Amino acid sequence: MKVIESEFFKEALRFIGYGCQMGWHERNAGNISLRLNKEELESVRDDFVLTDNWVSLPEAVVGMANEFVFTTVSGSYFIDMQYNSSEKFCICEISNQGSAYRIVWGGKRPTSELCGHLMSLSAMKQKNAGRAVYHCHPANIVALSYIIPQNDKEISSALWESETEGAFVFPQGVGVTGFHVPGTLELAKATAEKIKYYPAVLWSFHGIFASGDSIASAFGLAHAIEKAAEIKLKVLSSGLPIVNTITKEQQEITAKTYGFKLNEF
Ligand SMILES: [Zn+2]
Secondary structure (H helix, E strand, C coil): CCCHCCHHHHHHHHHHHHHHHHHCCCCCCCCEEEECHHHHHHHHHHCCCCCCCCEECCCHHHHHCCEEEEECCCCCCCHHHHCCCCHEEEEECCCCCEEEEEEEEEECCCCCCCHHHHHHHHHHHHCCCCCEEEEEECCCHHHHHCCCCCCCCHHHHHCCCCCHHHHHCCCCCCCCCCCCCCCCCCHHHHHHHHHHCEEEECCCEEEEEEEECCEEEEEEHHHHHHHHHHHHHHHHHCCCCCCCCCCCHHHHHHHHHHCCCCCCC
């Protein structure tokens, strides 16, 4: 089958479209990745073109050796992904040492955040916690970077107390990286370190990096976090005294009801 006929490709295109409707993808903002499973890989292998154009990674990601990663092409405008789609996505094969990649299908250059995706996909694989990442720029969660102290506990608590479903959609909380220059190894490492403990990471002043079993579930997590952030920001922006909240006890009961336990940090 051709890659563009595959379910994972169609799902990515669909959810990128939803992200654009949300206003999360100005200019070339955003990138996604999916570590292909065996079935997906075998279903599209005939569409691959193999070359010897291996590109070294700035640092080996041993845990991703021999994996195939479907991702977005650097500089692609998400609002325009449905046109010439096969030039705006690509599939990277990771070398047997995890130190290089080559494009086996699609556009010429993967996202500039490839290292962050590979390091995070590796950490997720190790703890059997999904194989997809959705990165976007939602305004409300980014705005909270300026208001809430930059630590995992403070951000997570602020989100849990803002929307009832937060306690069971992301009971582990949300990690925060602090400021890092986009596309750097420093950001990649900071993200991969946080994704070991949290399903999503706030890139301060930048965006959200959400993981999941599929592009759909990673998108859903980003959406839930952004909605909680929007409510928190509206409450804070109202200037009115806060006389009610979702208490810690209520958050814990909510999580427990659905079989989860809130992270205690
Ligand atoms: Zn970004």
